Amino acid sequence: MKKISLVAFLGNYGREYENTRHNVAWLFEKSLSFSGKLNWQSKFKGQFCKIDRSLLVGENQLKDDLIGESVYFLKPETYMNLSGESIIALMQFFKIKADEVLVVHDELELPCGTVSLKWSGGLGGHNGLRSTKDNLGTADFWRLRFGIGRPDHKDIAGYVLSNFTSDEKIILSQIFPQTEKLMNDLFAKNPDNLLNSWKKKNLAPST
Numbered sequence: 001m002k003k004i005s006l007v008a009f010l011g012n013y014g015r016e017y018e019n020t021r022h023n024v025a026w027l028f029e030k031s032l033s034f035s036g037k038l039n040w041q042s043k044f045k046g047q048f049c050k051i052d053r054s055l056l057v058g059e060n061q062l063k064d065d066l067i068g069e070s071v072y073f074l075k076p077e078t079y080m081n082l083s084g085e086s087i088i089a090l091m092q093f094f095k096i097k098a099d100e101v102l103v104v105h106d107e108l109e110l111p112c113g114t115v116s117l118k119w120s121g122g123l124g125g126h127n128g129l130r131s132t133k134d135n136l137g138t139a140d141f142w143r144l145r146f147g148i149g150r151p152d153h154k155d156i157a158g159y160v161l162s163n164f165t166s167d168e169k170i171i172l173s174q175i176f177p178q179t180e181k182l183m184n185d186l187f188a189k190n191p192d193n194l195l196n197s198w199k200k201k202n203l204a205p206s207t
Contacts, residue, residue, distance in 0.1 A: 002190045004142065005100040006072045007183075008087050010128040012161075013077040021148040022160040024172070025104035026075060028146065031176040032183075038073065044093065045086040046076040057188040071187060072096070081127040084135030091136070101141040102186065103132055106160065110147025113171045113204025115179050117186075117194055118143040142191055144179075146172075175203035 011017065011026035019027070029035060034055070040047040053069040072094060076086030087101065105128055110116060120140045123129040133139045148168075151159040164172065185194055 002192060003100060004071065004102045004186050004191060005096050006074060006087070006090065006094075007102045007104060008074045008076065008083070008132075010080060010083050010103060010105040011075065012080050017161065019163045020161050021106055021164060022080060024106045024146045024148060024164075027172065028104060028176055028179065029073070029075065031173075032180055033177075040075075044074065044076075044089040045078050045082075046074055046090075048072055048074045048090055053187055057184050070094075080131075082131055083128040084131035084133070087132055088135040098136050098138050098141045101136075102144055102191075103129065103141060104144045105129065105146070106148045107145035108148060108150045108156070108160070110145060110200065111149045111202075112147050112164075112168050113175055114147035114200055114202045115175060115182070115198070116143075116145040116147070116200045117182065117191070117198035118145060119191070119195060144182075146179075171204050174205055178203045 009025040009029045011023040012020070017023055034051075038049045038051070040049045050070050050072055053071050056071060072090060074086060074090055076083040078086050087103075090096070091098075091101065105126060107116065107124065107126075109124060119142055123133060123139070129143070132141065148160070150156075153159070182194065182198055
């Protein structure tokens with residue numbers, strides 16, 4: 001069965017980038033119900049930790065068969081455009097294949113509040129994805145995309161490196177718990193089975 005063994009949360013290291021749109025993956029990691037229990041270590045040009053797969057699946061999932069299987073979390077500290085260097089270093093050390101990797105990142109082409117699970121495909125001009133593809137030698141890895149919307153001006157770099165608005169922060173606080181439930185399923189099931197239902201899912205409450 002296909003499985004996710006490495007989750008790479010893309011972002012930029014440094015307090016000035018902490019709450020920016022480009023760091024939505026790191027904000028999501030902090031929101032996870034078990035985030036405070038993670039034992040992060042400095043290695044592989046970033047911060048990584050190891051978790052037992054059985055602790056990550058949902059309450060209704062069968063856990064016995066998953067006990068003893070490790071899942072790795074990684075936050076590259078190379079800055080976004082060199083993220084792949086950190087990812088490939090961990091992969092090589094723990095012998096993880098590209099199709100076992102889930103990259104969590106921001107997505108300009110989706111509105112804020114929309115979450116998307118994607119397999120392979122284009123990079124959408126995302127420097128973190130480009131670095132990952134270059135270092136892995138393939139685009140065949142999983143992506144969990146958080147929509148941040150496209151601005152109505154041409155300063156894309158300034159936009160992704162600016163902070164979320166107060167309204168956007170409220171939306172994120174509402175969609176992060178729902179996305180954690182998807183993560184539970186990803187750790188327990190073949191991710192192929194989740195592609196259709198999570199292709200583009202608007203989780204923001206209707207007003």
